[in-house]
Amino acid sequence: MRYPVNYRRRTSCTVKVGKIGIGGGNPIRIQSMANTDTNDVDASVQQAMRIIKAGGELVRFTTQGTIQVESLRHIKSELLRRGIETPLVADVHFQARVADIAAQYIDKVRINPGNYIDPARQFKTIEYTDSQYAEELGRLREKFVALLNICKAHNTALRLGVNHGSLSDRIMSRYGDTPEGMVESVMEFLRICVEQQFTNVVISVKASNTVVMITTMRLLVESMEAEGMAFPLHLGVTEAGDDMEGRIKSAVGIGALLADGIGDTIRVSLAEDPVNEIPVARELVSHIMSYASAPELPERDDIVPVATGAPAVVLPDDAGELKQEYVILISTHGNPVGEIRSLVSDLRAAGDMRPAVALRYYETADVESFQVQAAADMGSLLIDGFIDGLQLVAPKIAPDVVSATAYAILQATRRRFTKTEYIACPGCGRTMFDLQSTLRKIKQATSHYTGLKIGVMG
Known part of the structure; x- marks a missing residue:
């Protein structure tokens, strides 16, 4: 890959989400995700307003079923009644039908390619012939085209959000637990978007491991460029944790890509009040944008890292x-x-x-x-x-x-x-316990273990 010495933002098409644009010449957008029960409309409206007041430009809500879609409609209506037009995003897993319904009412729908049409991951190795694999892709295409048609009819944006921890057994069986597998998981969907002339789509590939996250996103950019695609990119380190560690982990992963001009919208995922994510994201974007105003360094093509084998x-x-x-x-x-x-x-x-x-x-x-x-x-x-x-x-x-x-x-x-590494999701409406206090208790009891990884998931 090429390692630039001057900041140049990657060129992408513009995706319209409500009244704001992502990608193109638009600013890098900052977003967060509510951790309220989506069916608690009052609490969700209040938290959304706090996120927006802090500087959040999009707010995402978990949307497990049709009941949550209806609740999200009420949340949107109440925000509009208060004069707030910030776009809302429906976060859908496992239920393709729910995505179809949400796309009729909500500004943007996020689906996970790992569980959109494939069954829940069972960690099974499945041997596919080429014809069987093509048959699975045909089934995916049929369902996904229906969603794209709904999005077109209602001017709804889409995010294809791949997570390292939720690749389908189908992808895992053919590509393994690899950056290549994560990239192919989303490219399958993007090729259908191109075929159907649907460009109102944003892409993310996230991992809790910053090296995997950065490597995969760079590979995705190369893969899209090779196929003539220029979709906007959403950046985030998933399950980053809280406190100093969560902020630093997010800044490492997101910042490394932003510094090379990759990224059009970001979410800093912290296992805290989601409002706390916004100032971190704003500081990160502001800092990297200062690179753009720095004096130009001489361009060169000989920049390649050389491993020394020395301890860090x-x-x-x-x-x-x-x-x-x-x-x-x-x-x-x-x-x-x-x-x-x-x-x-x-x-x-x-x-x-x-x-x-x-x-x-x-x-x-x-x-x-x-x-x-x-x-x-x-x-x-x-x-x-x-x-x-x-x-x-x-x-x-x-x-x-x-x-x-x-x-x-x-x-x-x-x-x-x-020290101990904590892989902790930020929590959302699907979380059925107090994740933040649980994480604090676990850290108090285990923080003295060097090199141990502990997952605290909702």
Whole structure:
């Protein structure tokens, strides 16, 4: 793949959702998902209003059945009565018929290719002949074309939202648990969209593992370009958790893609009040957009990361334990990702194979802003192997917070694990227990386990 040094936003078509546009020349849109019971119309309206007041531009609601569709209609009507025209999104799983109904009334419908027509995942390996596989695709096509026709008739937008954890047994059997499988899961649907001349569709491929999420989205962009597609992209790290870890994990995954111009709308998924997601998303978009105004760096085609095999380090914390010499690269440019890529490439071209540490200064006194900015700046550099360490300088932030942030970035990029990893979904109307308090209790009891992964799911 190509590693750019200057910010250039990917060109995409425009998708109309209610009165706003996603993609094209529109701003990167910020959205969230309610965690209320959709059938509790009053509570859902109140939470939607809080999300919108915080800066959310779309609000998604779980829509398990036709009863929830009717409730969502009432939520939309009440918001309109109050003069609020923010688009609403119906989140549909397993029930293709529910998507058909929701598309008649709601601004946008999200379906999951992994469970739209395929049965619920049973983790079975199924051997398909080519003709049997084609027959399954024909069944998918018949149902999906019906939904597209409804969307056309009602000017409804669609999101094809693939999740790493819910690939169908059919896809898993043929492609395995791979980025290629995730991409093909959505490309099957996109080819039908193109055939039916339906372009009002947004795509997402999400994972809780940032490396998988970034790799898959990059592969999706390449696959779409190869087939002449330019649909807008929705970014998010699913099941990112809460607190510092959730913010850093989201900023690493989303920020790495935004920095390369990939992404037209984002959702930061936190296992907290969904209103808390909005300022994190706004900070992330604002920070990456500052790359666009940075002075241009010389364009070059020789930028390729070279793995050094060196352990990932945090300086100055790990200085006394280094077994080899690291070179420190000080980043002062407005686009640190492009600058460090270029500096590392200069080293490699000169035959210098020492592992590199990126040093970056942050002047903000706000902890959340610092953590989001640092994670976005360093994420892709660590994941792609341009650097093997980082040194964060933030005079207005407590030293222990700076240190904890650096190690959390290494963990979020899968380079070094120093504590328990929590894979926790944000919760939604399908969640039948208090996920947020449960996560806090589990963290209190297990946070001392290094390298352990614990899933807390709704």
